[in-house]
Amino acid sequence: MKDILNKLDKAFENKVRLGIMSALMVNEQMDFISLKDLLGVTDGNLASHLKNLENREYIGYEKEFVDRKPNTTYRATELGKKAFKNHINAIEKLLSNR
Incomplete structure (x- = not known):
């Protein structure tokens, strides 16, 4: 379990940064206003x-x-x-490791 926890990236622990990366993983690019509207932040x-x-x-x-x-x-x-995929894979391993 400790090995899996060490694979989590602190950069994605914040929900806004998690949202930014999620949006950029499924869109080639996004502008500032679109990200702001999508995430509902200032x-x-x-x-x-x-x-x-x-x-x-x-x-x-x-x-x-x-x-x-x-x-x-x-x-x-x-x-x-790569970092985001590794982070998501670590979360998936945590969820499946009951």
Whole structure:
């Protein structure tokens, strides 16, 4: 059991970061507003959790202007996808290990 617990990634213990990664695993990319609306969080809250995932290199971003307005899109990196899959696999093992 301890081996399984050690495979859980602290980056995904927070529900907002878990939601961000879940959304980015099933969508190639999402913009800030779409993530904010999906997760029902404030700008500042989302920005801080995105920064945490960026610092771990689990997500990447691209900034551009659309109709003279800034638009930032996010995507899961290969490292992030692998870490998230490992985290989910550990949860599944915990659930099946009765």
